[in-house]
Amino acid sequence: MKKPFIALCLLALFALLVGPLLWVLYTSLTDFNGGLTLANYAGAWKDANISRYLFNSVVVTGLTVLLNLALCSLFAYPMALMDFKGRRLLYGLLLATFFVPWEMTFVPLFDVCVKLGLDNSLWGVVLPSCVNAMSIFFLVDAFKGIPKSLFESARMDGLSELAIWRKVAMPLIRPSLAGLAIINFVSSWSLFMWPLIILRESDKYTLTVGLSYLSGLFSANLKFLAAGSVIACVPSVLLFLALQKHFISGLVKGAVKG
């Protein structure tokens, strides 16, 4: 292929894939006469309650990522390294939920959350989504990659299993933990259907639910909506640009585990 043709294709794809995002950015930064302004951000932040949604999203994503790493790595440790009764059964159960789309269970899931008093609360978003089979499989693989001799010598030193998990195993799988954190950050930050179902009051909305609510209002201010959308993109885009390599390999590994 000729160079100019390649360049043309590259630019056309850029317009198609990034153009819409730039258009939203432009919309958010201009007033109705086309002049540059930050007023839409101020309006979105205060009048459209974006500050609240952002806070909720940060809380939900932060808690989800941290709990996911802590709880799933605890679970994965004996699954990868200990031999105990019922291990195969557990593996089977994990695999079952892995293949079932969670969406088909949202009604009983909602029931459980109501009974536990979790409806219309951020915990109601975090707790059902912080533990999943994919993360556990991901970490089982990571633990299995550690040379067995390291565990044996730690046991000789008299460390308890919990101490081995914390002081030996966890530091050794740090790259995997970082990859998993990225996967869960992206999916939690983007989560929409479940928070839409479980959160009733707009003060509890995360960014995705809040912006969807804004976009559905008949009187929606499209400029505020654009500004809010940009705000919702900034954290993941910045994280992506800062950690590109880890980001991509993390997302791909997460998908391939399936």
Added chain:
Amino acid sequence: MSGRRINPLWFLLPAGALFALFALYPLYGAIKLAFFDYNVFSPAKFAAAANFREMFSTPNFWNAAKNSFLYLVVTPALAAASLLVAVLVNRKMRGINFFRTAYFLPVVIPMVIAGIAWKLILSDDTGVLNQLLMSAHLIKKPVYWLTGADLAIFSVMFVTFWKGIGYYMVMFLTGLQTIPSNLYESAQVDGASDLYAFRRITLPLLKPYVLLVLILSSSAAIKVFDEVYIMTSGGPLRKSETLIYYMYTNALGDFPPRIGFACAVGLVIFAAAAGIALANRLIMKGEK
């Protein structure tokens, strides 16, 4: 290996409890309720297969099933497009990393935001696409991208497509980098065209990656919800209503909610997802 020092139970308990409560129990409940008549307000009554019988005789269900099936068209389109994009950016060239990074951006943002962005662009009168096309005199009156009965679902599918390209591009890039470059060099020496090399070298060697992409994108397509909800709410006249969306409106949109019925739809979605996974697996086996 010794599990004597500490009972594995303490490791398994925290995540296991959440898993049982929020994954296993709802799964059991969803299967059970599909065979019950339940609307939250009165106790659940065993209904045997009544939900399924009603479902299979409801035009709205078949409409949603048809739309979900149509939605699967996204899958081969995505595989083909992202493969071409991957081939395009898989070259040594000044600034190529910039484009690779840029093409991945839609993957990173939430689907809801992608939906909002495209809704702003595609809306009937105020949308920038219609304005551009009209000022270029390509169309006389606005195209109803999101409110036209025949067009709406394709606009939503396009957003799924748009957001997926970068993701599958990266998978194909991983695959392309496993192909030794001397294969291409010797093809070049033999005077083979780029197209010939693509068909005879690239495609056969990338087959496992093509299948992976087909599996991932088809199992995502059968569960599509966010973009439908944001862009069309299943409209106009249910023309873009997919199975998950249909299930959602039965459980939460109708009054009183039709819980048992929604769970029965859920089981059908599961069967469809499982069928797709199985079909993909069989294709994969056949290829080996």
